[in-house]
Amino acid sequence: MDSGDRIRVERSGEQYEGVCMPSTTEDHVVLKLDGGYNIGIEREESHVEVLDSGVYDIDSEVDGDESSVVEIDPDLPTISLISTGGTIASTVDYRTGAVTSQFDAEDVLRAVPDLAGRANYRGRVVANILSENMTPEIWQDLAWAVHDEIENGADGVVVMHGTDTMQYTASALAFMLDTPVPIVFTGSQRSADRPSSDNVMNAVCAVEAAMSDCAEVLVCMHATENDTRCALHRGTRVRKDHTSRRNAFETIGNEPLGEVEYATETVTFQRPYDERGSTTLDIAPDLETDVELLKSTPGMDGAFLDLCDGKAGIVIEGTGLGHINTKFIDHIARLTDDGTAVVMTSQCLDGRVCDRVYDTGRDLLEAGVIEGETMLPGTAMVKLMWTLANRSSVRETMQTSLAGEITERSVPWT
Amino acid sequence: MDSGDRIRVERSGEQYEGVCMPSTTEDHVVLKLDGGYNIGIEREESHVEVLDSGVYDIDSEVDGDESSVVEIDPDLPTISLISTGGTIASTVDYRTGAVTSQFDAEDVLRAVPDLAGRANYRGRVVANILSENMTPEIWQDLAWAVHDEIENGADGVVVMHGTDTMQYTASALAFMLDTPVPIVFTGSQRSADRPSSDNVMNAVCAVEAAMSDCAEVLVCMHATENDTRCALHRGTRVRKDHTSRRNAFETIGNEPLGEVEYATETVTFQRPYDERGSTTLDIAPDLETDVELLKSTPGMDGAFLDLCDGKAGIVIEGTGLGHINTKFIDHIARLTDDGTAVVMTSQCLDGRVCDRVYDTGRDLLEAGVIEGETMLPGTAMVKLMWTLANRSSVRETMQTSLAGEITERSVPWT
Structure with missing residues (x-):
């Protein structure tokens, strides 16, 4: 056998x-x-x-180069498969029973024979980590890898990534790259060894999305519990909302941008998007990593705020419309006076920060806080890292949507 | 006039x-x-x-005592209205344009004449703050006030509370109190001065829920954008999920426990609950407040973990199934060795923490981390404060559902 x-x-x-x-x-x-x-x-x-015997010629489908092209068919588009690790590239280590990340992009082609014939593939490995270990430095390596693949003719890029921090990395690439082709993140909630693994359908749908007309950074994961379709989420608006379900990812504040029907390989979009070729490839990979996300809770130790003294920026995950205990507002005013950018978001996750309604918010605005609009706290943290390294007008940049991270203006209520 | x-x-x-x-x-x-x-x-x-003239005799409805009884009708139950501040007890300060919290419980009776005739009311003020300023100390004052009201014959308690941190306070009371009657939190997403204020319907539905058979700590807020019904959420499973919508509160991982139809005043429950009178009144108000909630993000400064050295406990809002960057695991092992209780929850919010699947999780378990099961991170933080002050078996208590905070056992996947 x-x-x-x-x-x-x-x-x-x-x-x-x-x-x-x-x-x-x-x-x-x-x-x-x-x-x-x-x-x-x-x-x-x-x-x-x-x-x-020999139904699938698994081993010969790919060869072992770091960046390799398999079976070139000039009529098919070229899709670059970039691996960073995570469950989609994982298998169970039967000695310990735990899942470890040990496959590279080529193993994905081996493990998902259904990918064959859809495109010409190039494989590339940027990292081989579970995504809880992802760092801003690897975001930069990944951005360069994606940039180079596109520059070298890729018609679309699929990034295989652990699901834990996929939303942070997708946001980072959305800010760092101007892209003329789709950049589609996908991953797996269950390893390939499990009967319920989602790796095949997610990988196939991600490749289909990478050949679509939407030149944005997308996250492609199961849309429902069933194997019928994947949702396409804008990278800056998505969250992993469930620890284990296959449809764990959710676009906050709206329906997903689009979807891929698995059986028919049909990609559809429900809202406007940046079209293929409408943007020139560019990269702005610099990040100011001296930025933290601070969650406000009742009884929070003020020492956590002391730690932010001298930092380049902090994003506060405040309560409600964007509040924090009043006793911290003087400290925040000192931070902004000293040049720390302080951005307010909400742990509600959905809805707009509006610090003009309550006393606390008005005091925060006076203390120099930048309202994070409708940005997800994690996205705001990534954007602040990018903004501090690339733009002089931090407040204006943080309050302007660059990659769909701020949903359209709405009156918070009537 | x-x-x-x-x-x-x-x-x-x-x-x-x-x-x-x-x-x-x-x-x-x-x-x-x-x-x-x-x-x-x-x-x-x-x-x-x-x-x-004089259509409503507003001013005479209540008198000015700290705890006062209005128009006693022996056929009606007695409901205690406890005010802590927040929008439901707010009005716009027209000088600044901001909303300030300045009404006490009696003003709520003035502002919501619809409450009249439903019950005999007692008013009591525990605090007059916007809820971003809520503290564990005020949770204790509130628990005592609720305890005393029930001991003195209240058939149900309505707590008026700012919506920002209502979920934390409701959780705190759920752990501190054994109650034979309903304790119903309500609030308002829009102040009484706004055309779309939700204060009247929320207050009326909360009073109806406080007269129901469900002797648990509940949160009663708009179930939809419309004025048709309020949802009744278990205090330990609810989150404010939107900054401004009237139906901002959501039960995580399930449908709400029950609802109140506004027009018919009908209270219904969709799942089992603790029935009125099945529990004897008791209070365990002690809290160990040296507990923090720490959110794990890519690039997180390890200094935040250093700050946790010597603390009684921390709850980590990890990624996915309950992970944190591998480089912090040794530090976490030192913390647990030194007696700090470390509980792992997930920023996914929904789903069960399961650290037996991936290497990172297995290492965390070896480092002494307590899996937070399906607990919401904020609820786990409040429960850890309570557990450290009241129970010697911290791990077992954290992993046992005391007030519905852990949803029933489910296999994370098949």
């Missing part, structure tokens, strides 16, 4: 049929079921029957 | 008819429209006509 063989595995009275996939240990057979799910079955006490 | 008169105001070609309400300045007439909304109209260039 080799990888690529069609096999039947029988164990504990259950039968499984599918394609044998490469496995990282001797203890398990990894089987791709016909529905696209991969499952791992313990070899011990399993009976394996080879039904057909 | 006096408060309580039915009047018609004409200004700039527009006519308004309603009941004249007490105003805090000479510059404006405050008019309660027939729909229940209050509006403020500048006196200058206004023409006022008194249509009927």
Whole structure:
């Protein structure tokens, strides 16, 4: 039995049929079921029957170069698959039972044979980390990699990324890059070894979105619990809202920008977007990383605010319309006097910050706070890092939508 | 023209008819429209006509004692209205244009004549603050006030509270009090002076809920944008999710526990709850306030973690299933070794923390982190303050649902 063989595995009275996939240990057979799910079955006490050998020529689909092109078909667009690690590029380490990130972009092609024939692929590895370990420095490496791929002719880019911090990285690229082609983040909530893995459908839909007309930074993940369609979220407006569900990602304050129907490979958009080719490729990768996100809670230790003295900027995740305990306002005034940019957002997540309504807010405005409009707190933090390194007019830049991060003006109420 | 008169105001070609309400300045007439909304109209260039005098005997409805009983009808239940400030007890200060909190519980009775006849009311003021200034110390004062009102015969308690931090205070009371009667938090997203104020319906529905069979700490706020019904949220599972909408509150991970239909005054529950009288009144008001909520973000300054050295406890708002940058795990192990309780929650908000899936999580468990199950980060912070002061088995208490804060066991995925 080799990888690529069609096999039947029988164990504990259950039968499984599918394609044998490469496995990282001797203890398990990894089987791709016909529905696209991969499952791992313990070899011990399993009976394996080879039904057909070499159904998928898995190992020859990609070669081992750092940036490699597979089976060039001049009629197909070129999509660059950039891997940063995360679950979509993960497998279970059966020795510890934990999921580790160890695949590169080429392994994704091996693991998702359904990608074949849709495009010419280039693979590139920028990092191989679980995304809780993502840093602003890797955002910069990634931005350069995406820039170079586009400069070298990629018609679209798919970034494979852990879901934990995907929203932060997608925001960072949205501010750092002007792009004439789609840049589509995708990932996986369940590793390829789990029966319910979402890696195949997410990867396929992301490639379809990368060939679409929308030249923006998008996040492509399951739209529902089912394997019917992926949502396309604007990178600056999306949040991972559930720890484990496959449809964990949500556009805050609106419907997703678009969607990809899996069965028909149809990409549709419900709202205006930047069209392919309407923007010239450019990169502004500098970041001022001396920026923090501070969440305001009842009883918060003022020492956390002391730590912000001398920082380039802070984003406060305030309460309600954008408030913080009144006792901290004098300190905030000193911070802004000393040149620290202080941006107010809301832990409500949805809705506009409006510090003109209540006394606390008006005092905060007098203390020099910049209202974060409708920006998500995490997006505002990333944008402030970018703004402080690239623009002299910090207040104006933070209050102007650069990449769809501020939703259109609305009266907070009537 | 006096408060309580039915009047018609004409200004700039527009006519308004309603009941004249007490105003805090000479510059404006405050008019309660027939729909229940209050509006403020500048006196200058206004023409006022008194249509009927003394329609509402506003001023005599309540007297000025700190705790007062109005018009006792032995057939009606007794509801205690406890005010802490916030928008429901606010009015616009027309000098600055900002909303200030200056009404006490009795003013709410004046402002919401619809409450009359539903119950015998007792008014009590615990604080008069906007809720961004709420502190654990005031949670304790409030818990005692609620305890004493119930001990003195209240059949239900309505707590009027600013919406910014209502979820934290409701959680605190849910842990501090065993209650045989409903304790219902309500507030207002728009002050009584705005045409769209939600104060009347929220107050009426909260009183109806306080007379219901559900002896839990509830949050009663608009369920939709319309004035049709209020949702009843369990205090430990609710979040303010929008800065300004009237239906800003959401139960995370489930439908609300119940609802109140405004027109019919019908209170219904969709899930099991603690029934009236099933619990004996008790209070455990102690809190260990040396507890912080720390949000993990890419690029977070490790100095924030240094600040947690020696603290009694911290709750981390991690990413995904409950992760933080791997480089901080050794520090977390030192914290737990030194006796700091470290609880992991997720900034996803919805879903269960599960640190058994990925390497990072398994390392965190080895470092002594307590998984926060499905608890909201803010609720976990409040519960940790309570647990450290009241229970010796911190881990077990944090992982056991005491007041509905942990939703029932579910497999994170299949």
